[in-house]
Structures are given as C-alpha cells and as structure tokens.
Amino acid sequence: MGEFIYSIDANCQYCYKCLRNCQVKAISFNSGKSRILEEECILCGNCLEICPQKAKNYRRHVEKFKEFFEAPFMVSVAPSFFAHFDYPFKVIGFLKSHGATVVNETAVGADLVSERYKKLSENLKKPVITTACPVVVDFAEMYYPELSGYLASVVSPAVAHQRFLKKHFGDLKTIFLGPCIAKKRELEGIFDLVLTFEELNEFFESEDLHIENFTERFPDPPFPENGRLYPMNNGINQSVTRNFSQHLSIEGIRNVAWFFENFSSYNEPLFIELSACYGSCLEGPAIRKDLSILEKRNRIFRHKKVLDALTGKRISSYSYHLNLKRETKSRPSKREYPESAIQEVLLSIGKDDPSKELNCGACGYNTCREKAAAVLQGKAEKEMCITYLIDKVSSVSNLVVEETPNIILIYKDNQILYKNRVARNFFKNLSDSSLLEIARKCEKSRENIFDLLVAGKSKRFFVKTFELPEDSGNVVILVDMTKEKEQEERIKMLKKESLEKIEDVLSKQMMLAQEIAGLLGESIAEAKSHFMDFRKFVEDK
Template sequence: MPELIFSKETDCRYCYKCLRNCPVKAVSFRSGKSTVVVEECIFCGTCLEVCPQSARIYRKDTEKLLNLQKPFLASIAPSFFAYFENPLKAIGSLKKMGAMVVQETAVGAEIVSRRYTEVFEKSDAPVVTAACPVVVNLAEKHFPHVLKYLTPVDSPLMAHAKFLKKRYGDFPVVFVGPCIAKKEESSLVDIVLTFEELEEIIDETQAKETLPDPPYPSRARFFPTTDGINYTVSIPWEKKMVVEGIENLMKVFSRIDEYRNVFIEASACYGSCLNGPVMKKKGAGKDRILEWQKKLPEEPKIDFFEIETFRPFRNRSKSVDVPEEEIKKVLVSTGKDDPKKELNCGACGYDSCREKAKAVVLGKAEKEMCFVYLLDLVRSSSYRVVEESPNAVFVLKEGKVIYRNKLAGDLAGSDPEILTKAMNMVGNMLSLDDKRFFFVKRFSLEEGEEVLMLVDVTQEKLKDEELNRLKQETLKKVEEMLNKQMRIAQEIAGILGESIAETKSSFLELKMFMGGNDADL
C-alpha cells in the first residue's frame, strides 16, 4: 500500500509542531529524518494543517483518475456542495471526464442511517457511529476495547459503492470528498480524491451545469454537519450525543464502559466533515448545503436495493512494553536523574518526559529533542569554553567577583590589583610589566551581573612592534641607498660634464679646419 502522508525532508525544520499536535504521537524523528508511523497514524490530517513549513503532504491520486478506464461511477460527498462555487459545473466536469453516473454519497448515508437505528434498537450499550474513518482508525489502533461499541455497519461511502455496483454494474468507483483518511478506508472504491485534487484537474468554465444522478437523498445531505447523523436516525433525542474532535473522542473512549444506552455521533473534525482537512472554507458550509437542499430534487422515489452492510472491525493496536530500567536510563542520560527534574513541558511534543524517554527507547524520538537537555549541553560546553579561554574573564555582581576563569585566577594571583587596573582601563590597552598586553572589555548580563574581559593581545602587540621595527629599519636602509645613489649621480654628472666640454672643443676645431673662419657650428 502506497504511503499516504509523508514528509518533504528538505522543508522540515524540526520544530516538532506536528508531533505536539498529533493526538496519537504517530510521528517519528530519527537519524535526521521525520516520518509518519503508519501503524499508529489515524490519517486525521492534523500534521498537514499545522506544519508551518508545509513539509507534510498527502498522496495525490489525480493521475490514477486521468488514466482510469472509462466509463466510471462517481460518488460525491455531501460537503461537495459546500466546497465548489458551482457544484453543478463540477459534476458536469466529471461527466466530461468519463463518469457514467455522478451520484451523491448521501444515498449511501440514507441506507446507513436505517441500519444505525436498527443497531441501536437492539442494544443496551453505547453505540458509536463508524461513518468517520478516523474514528474507526482511532478505535482499531489505539482503543481496541471500543470496537465492540462501534456500529458494525458500512460507512456511507462503502454502502454507496455497493449500491452503485449493484445498480449499474461492475464499473470502477471514484469517490470525491473532504477527507484524506477515506483514501485508505475500503477496497470497494478504486480511487479516492479530495476536493482540492479534483479542482486541480477540472475546468468548470468549460463544463455544463449537471444535476447529480438519482435517486436523491432526503435528510442525509446533512450527514457532514454537526448533529447531522443524529438528524437522520429515528432515535429519541435524549438518547443522542455528539462528540467531535479527536481529543474529545479519546476522553470518551477512555471511559466508554461508564456510558449506558446512548447513541454517539462521532466525528474526528470539529464541525464534522464540513471542517475536513482539505475544506478551504471551514465553518461556512452548512448554509450552502441548506441552500442546495432547497434547489436539488426531493427524497428518492424508488426503494433502495437490499444491500448487506455488515462491517467487521479488527484490533490493530500494537502495545509495546518498555522496561522501566530502559526508561530510567534515558532519563538519566538527559539529566533527569531526579523526578523533580522531569519538567513535562511538552516542548518536544510528548506530554511527559517519561513518554519521551519511552519513545527514545522505541526509536521514535531522539534525546536531542529535549530543549532543556540541549540547553544544559550548551551551558556545559560554554562553561568549558570560557574556562579554557585564552582571555581573562571576571563575572561581577554588585562589585564582587562571583566567577573568574583559570587565566583570570592566575593573573589575580600574580597581581592582586589586576581587577582595579582593568576597571580603570576599560576600552583601552592594559600593559603588565611591558610583557603582556590586554584589551579591556566590559558588558552587562541579566540580573545585575556584568563581565570584565581582558582580551589577550600580546601577540598582536608584539607583531605590531616587530612590524614598526622592520619599517624603521627599511626606511633607514632606503634613506642610505638614496644618499648613495645621489652621490653616484653627482660623480657621474661631473664626469659627463668634462667629457661634453672636451667634445665641443674638438668639434669647433674641426669646423674651423673644414669650413673656414665663418663656419657656423
């Protein structure tokens, strides 16, 4: 089975927000990788919604639809009419893509509602609806003792898929809805798309407005609303109860045995399916469903086929016993050798330090996920760095030294007045016997503490002095060289002057000889 929810590792920044918000802690951080633990995941989609980096994505199946053999049968969830601006054009687009039938999943919900009423009438224990796949996953994977209270009835989608195949034949079934978990709900459906997936591949502007195919549901169009299932069943109102949100479901499941004969409408999403993980207009869909309820044809005019809707559930929980000594070993290694040091701050994503330690033992978490542990590491590392620093560090509070590192202690031992001298040279160079040189810095910490740091610049000072010495020697040599060159130039000039005078005299004599007394040189 292909992975359903997965991480884009290049985008994950390990903020642990997904883990903090995951109600069942089905996220693993190990060896630099963040992954979804499929065996524990209930596919609620919470991690996709809360991730600030959009590093969580779900499997897209649009290509499967585009390559699907035609024709096919399409089932559209009731919240379809709340999601699309023009749902009739969206239906027309499905028809254009090869859908032989586009029918409302609420048809299956009508069948399921009848079965719910029958189950409740025969029970004297709590009855929990199983229409929401996340509720079923939660019970099967984490609260197996609740399975006996789940209605052993197909979900509306499963019932509708059976209805479609029985009425139209064995064609592929495509479901479109607001839920990611539906992708893994049943093998009765060939392809499950979310509304946003369908929106990506259809062009409503080129489609004709088309009504869904009959038969038409009655009250079941309100299945995706709060109290929508209760609205469809024939059960006394005082026996009905609505539980929404995974946290609330977990609380109810934890004490389900205390409840008596009550019908529990269970939904993982607050506001039911209208607030599903891929609904773009959350909380504003009930009015739109009511609007379309008035526009669409009325309740079905034909009898439903007799369809077997029994549905079994199975225990998929995996409880692992972790030895107490292993948990304690992890706690001690993270500095929690005393229960008082277990802050249970939840920053790592787990509710307690013990739960986090257990996850470390199981390979689902890393010790470094504890921020307190990391802070202690940084502090201890910083202490070692400061202690072995080549600079002298004094920490003062109210004028008194409360800490000094090794070098500061050595300097104070050799010169008791070192602190006073340093205080008077803040921002300047401090010389100790013209052998060691320090630049003095001073800055404040929290809670009235301040740091006096003597930065050792001896080597830099010696280098500067050596550089100055080399400069002076170089200038002296250049000056000597220039003086010598000047003397040579003067001597050469003198010699050249005598030579030119003698040459001129010889030429004059030659001229007079060759041209007479009036010859002009």
C-alpha cells in the same frame, strides 16, 4: 498505494508544531528528517493544516483520474460535495460528459447505514459508537482497543454505497469524491479510485477547465432521504431520529480522545456520534477553507432543497439485501517499555530527578516520559528536548570560556564572580581584592591597550569590557599582547642599529671620496703644468 501523507524535507524547519498537534504522535524526527509513521497514523490531516512551512502533503492521484475517461465509470459524491463546489451541478455535468454513466450521492449509502443504526438503537443495551468516520475507527482500534467492542458493527456510508452501486448498476469502475484523506486508506481496494475535492480542483486547473461553462446535470436516482445531513454536526443522530436523551455528538480528535479516556466507566444505552474534524465533514482536511462553516451549512440546505424536489425513486422504496456488517478489529499500537529503560533515557538528557521533568511539551510530546519512550522507539531524538539542548549548549559555551587562551574575569559590586583557567594561573599570586582593582582600572580606562606589572614583569594587554544582561555582572577580557610588544621593541632596535650602520658606512664613503678627489686634483694640476710647458715649446718652435 504507498504513503498517504508524506513530509517535504526541504520545507521542514523542525518546529515540531505538527508533532505537538498530532494526537497519536505518529511523526518521527531522526537524522535530520521528519517522517509520517503510516502504521501509527490515523490520517486525521491535522499536520497538513497546521504546518506553517507547508512541509506535509498527501499522495495525489490526479493523473490516474484521467485514465477513467477511456471507459464508463460510476461516481459516488459525498454529501459535502454540495458545500465545496460553487457549481456542483455543473461539476456533475462535467463528469457525465467525460464517461461517468452514473453519478450517485453517497448519502444513499448513508441512508442504508442509518437503517442499520436504527435497528441497533432499538435494542440498545450499552453505548454504541458510529463508524462513519474512518479516523475515529482507526483511533479506537489502534489506541483504545479495549473500546473496540463499542464500535457499531456497520460499515461506513461510502462502503455501503459502493456495494449498492455494484449491485444496482453493474460491475463498472467506481470513483469516490470526498473531503477526507482517511477515506483513501479505508476505501483502498473497495473503490477503484478515491479523490478528494482538492484533487478534482487541481485537475480542473491543470487542464484549464472552467466548470461554469459546462451544462448542469443532476445526480442519478435513487435519491436519499436524510443521508444528506451526514456531513454536519449531529447529522447522523438526526437521520437516525432517536430520543435526544440517548444521543451524544462529539467533534474534534482531541475531544474524542478526552471522551475515550473517560468512557470506560459508562455503560448506559447511548448512541454516540463521533467525528474527528471540528465541524464534522464540512471542515474535512481536503475541503475548501475560504468559506465559513455557516456558509457551507447554508449551501447544504440550499442544494438539499433543490435535490429534494427532484422526481425519482427514493432509496427507502428499494428492498436490497446488502451485507453491511463491519468486522471489529483490535490493532493495538501502544508500546510499553520497562521503567529502567525510561529512566536511562531521562538520565541521559539530564533529568536525574522528577523535579526536572518539566513536561513543557515543547518537543511535541505531552510528558518527558512519553518523549523518553519515543526515543527508545526510535521516533525521537534527545536534542528535541529544549532544556537538554540549552544545557548542552551552555556546557559547550562554558568549556569554550574556560579553555580560551585569553584572561576572562567576571565581577559584580565588590566581588570576583568568575576567573577562567588562564586567569587563575596568571594571577595566582594576587588576591581577589587586587584582581578586582585591576578589573576596575581596565573598565575605567579609555584606552584599549593596558600595561600591567605582574610579578616584576611588564605585560601588555588588549582590553575588552562589557556588561552582562539583567545586571548580572561585568566582564573583562584581557588579550595578552606582551609578545607583540617585545617584537615591536626588537623591530625598533633593529631599525636603530641598521640606521647607525648605514650612517657609519656613508661617513666612510664620504672620507674615501674626499681622498680620491684630492689625489685626482693634484694629478690634474701637474698634468696641466706639463702641458703648458709643452705648448710653449711648440709655439717657440
């Protein structure tokens, strides 16, 4: 089937909120990509609900649903079906009009399972944990394998219902409709298709179908007795109807984890109903969230009243010999690493002392040691540690300040707090008191250019001053502009010399012009005299 839950890399901003809320830390962050570790994931769906960037999604099978319209099929509708849809009986009408020859309630399977639970509870010698929730089952078998023996050896209502449908209605293809993503893995190879309520809504939207236009139809008998209570808090316990003192109901994966952590010392008879979702199946990951749990609960009871009034056989009147035994498995997922390897990772991220193990949880892991183990496993990167990252950035910043070609001084009150390498070399012959005086002059100066005599040499600096936050000190940055000053002076000298040369050339040109003009004047006067003599001669002629 491929990935059940996957990451959308383009949306992921690496806030680690999904990891912080993942009870089993089944999400890796490597090489700039987040990935759900399917072999470790219990498919609780928390990461989908809490991701602020909507960077997690689960594999949809809307297109595959259309293929079922070509031949008769059966549909098992989870009890929370009547809480999710505004017109559940019209949805059933749609299914029947598109090839569903049987639409039966999964609550029928729940009643079959409850019968097995009753038999178990009659001779209860130790605690028994219900196995209706696939997330709880995976959580126990993978992360608390020592508790696997307490899981009831009974299949879930969905599995029981599929076996009932096949035996009662024949070998038709089957579809399961529910609010749970984990059912996709639990029922893989059992049902031919597992759809969430969200997926069915998505199909309606893609086909532009308006459910209110379909005819109301009711589920096919046989009908359940108490199985319709399963999706609500304490619903399984109510259907089993045992003494209250021997019942316990816990919701929410964190509460289940707390219970598992503190369970080993208890060995009295107890029937324990566990659900991974707060609000049980009425708050499953793929059920609508725009309705309050109270409204969903009211819908369950309102539709239950209608369904209870239907005429038809009840499952209690049937005598089926179905194999509903569940094989207990132990699938440990925890990995242990030697202390030396853990310490090596801790040392590499600057935690060379237990006091530096803050266990802040910012990276998503509960403790620094847990984070170190994840690094060894290849699930996490060192840079996910915020304190390590700050130290790394700070060290880079310090290196930049230390190696910059500009002079940097930091002082507070009457003390020089810091001199970078260039400052130490440049002012090596000056005392801190003299340096403090220079720094204060720079700060008080209203000019950005500051001339300073150092070791008998005139230096020019561009000055920038500012105060550090929280009154941590004053910073003076001196950018050496002496070369620029010398160049400017050379340019001025060059201009002066050029102007003087041009003036000299022009003076010589003027004198030459005057001499040429004098010679030309004498020549013209003499020519004019001769011309006048020649004219007089001609006229006399």
